Amino acid sequence: MLVFILRRLAQAVVVMLTVAFIAFMLFQYVGDPVNNLLGQDATPEQREQLRKDLGLDQSFAVQFAHFAGNAVQGEFGVSLKQGRKVSALIAERFPATLELSATAAVIALVFGIPLGVYAALRRGSFGSQVLMTLSLLGVALPTFLIGILLILIFAVQLAWLPSYGRGEVVMLGAWSTGLLTTDGLRHLLLPGITLAVFQLTLIMRIVRAEMLEVLRADYIKFARARGLSDRTIYFGHALKNTLVPVITITGLQLGSLIAFAIITETVFQWPGMGLLFIQAVQFADIPVMAAYLCLISLIFVVINLVVDLLYFAVDPRLRVSGGAH
Numbered sequence: 076m077l078v079f080i081l082r083r084l085a086q087a088v089v090v091m092l093t094v095a096f097i098a099f100m101l102f103q104y105v106g107d108p109v110n111n112l113l114g115q116d117a118t119p120e121q122r123e124q125l126r127k128d129l130g131l132d133q134s135f136a137v138q139f140a141h142f143a144g145n146a147v148q149g150e151f152g153v154s155l156k157q158g159r160k161v162s163a164l165i166a167e168r169f170p171a172t173l174e175l176s177a178t179a180a181v182i183a184l185v186f187g188i189p190l191g192v193y194a195a196l197r198r199g200s201f202g203s204q205v206l207m208t209l210s211l212l213g214v215a216l217p218t219f220l221i222g223i224l225l226i227l228i229f230a231v232q233l234a235w236l237p238s239y240g241r242g243e244v245v246m247l248g249a250w251s252t253g254l255l256t257t258d259g260l261r262h263l264l265l266p267g268i269t270l271a272v273f274q275l276t277l278i279m280r281i282v283r284a285e286m287l288e289v290l291r292a293d294y295i296k297f298a299r300a301r302g303l304s305d306r307t308i309y310f311g312h313a314l315k316n317t318l319v320p321v322i323t324i325t326g327l328q329l330g331s332l333i334a335f336a337i338i339t340e341t342v343f344q345w346p347g348m349g350l351l352f353i354q355a356v357q358f359a360d361i362p363v364m365a366a367y368l369c370l371i372s373l374i375f376v377v378i379n380l381v382v383d384l385l386y387f388a389v390d391p392r393l394r395v396s397g398g399a400h
């Protein structure tokens with residue numbers, strides 16, 4: 076296990092260095108930070124002084140070393156648009172994005188796994204066919220269209236839920252949350268469902284496919300021959316083995332929820348990192364774009380490591396093969 080973790084950590088370091096290099100290249104080839112900060116009317120002396128203050132007069136290797144060292148400490152400089160430290164902006168926006176992504180993940184898991192099991196156990200029934208048809212719609216429809224439809228129905232026509240913003244939040248130290256207020260929960264519902272729809276249908280289809288595959292295995296036939304109840308076979312044996320690929324998909328999709336919440340946050344004007352990134356792209360705010368890229372990559376790396384460790388807990392065959400190496 077220790078060797079496995081060390082190997083994964085070494086791979087994570089290589090990945091993060093590669094991402095940091097790509098993010099650093101944004102500073103070199105996407106716009107000129109001096110022009111963005113000073114404008115067109117600055118004197119050559121002012122430009123030269125700012126270039127020296129930013130370290131842009133140093134060699135490429137030295138600049139990258141400084142960038143990587145600062146990135147390890149969570150520092151990416153100052154936003155060219157807002158004039159504030161990027162780390163402060165990320166700290167303000169990250170709770171909203173994490174809250175939205177976690178809500179979507181919970182909705183997808185709570186409904187996706189049971190519906191997938193039902194669709195597998197009731198294969199061919201009317202209810203199963205309806206679920207599979209709806210799942211195709213969930214996979215095919217783009218996220219922004221789902222969000223617009225939900226706003227049209229529940230915010231405009233029925234006027235049950237708000238259509239934009241985060242609503243009332245409370246501060247828990249430096250962390251802001253809307254989960255503790257009724258208004259915050261009402262604002263969270265529509266974007267949370269919108270972001271969850273694709274993941275829910277994906278998990279449901281994967282669980283159904285894996286469950287059908289497992290139910291055809293020999294050990295399930297032996298379990299039936301031993302006289303075990305259907306409940307024990309389905310949930311004590313089949314579902315447990317079905318969850319191995321589900322863990323992979325769920326882990327990777329959790330990272331995707333955070334990374335690709337951009338569309339949902341834009342549709343609902345949710346004040347998270349995705350909306351901040353869209354605004355940064357429109358303004359060519361390189362420090363914010365670089366910070367977002369590095370943070371999302373770090374989240375994916377951590378989630379992959381956690382998923383790999385969960386494999387060891389769920390599938391004993393991996394522990395045996397791991398020990399053989």
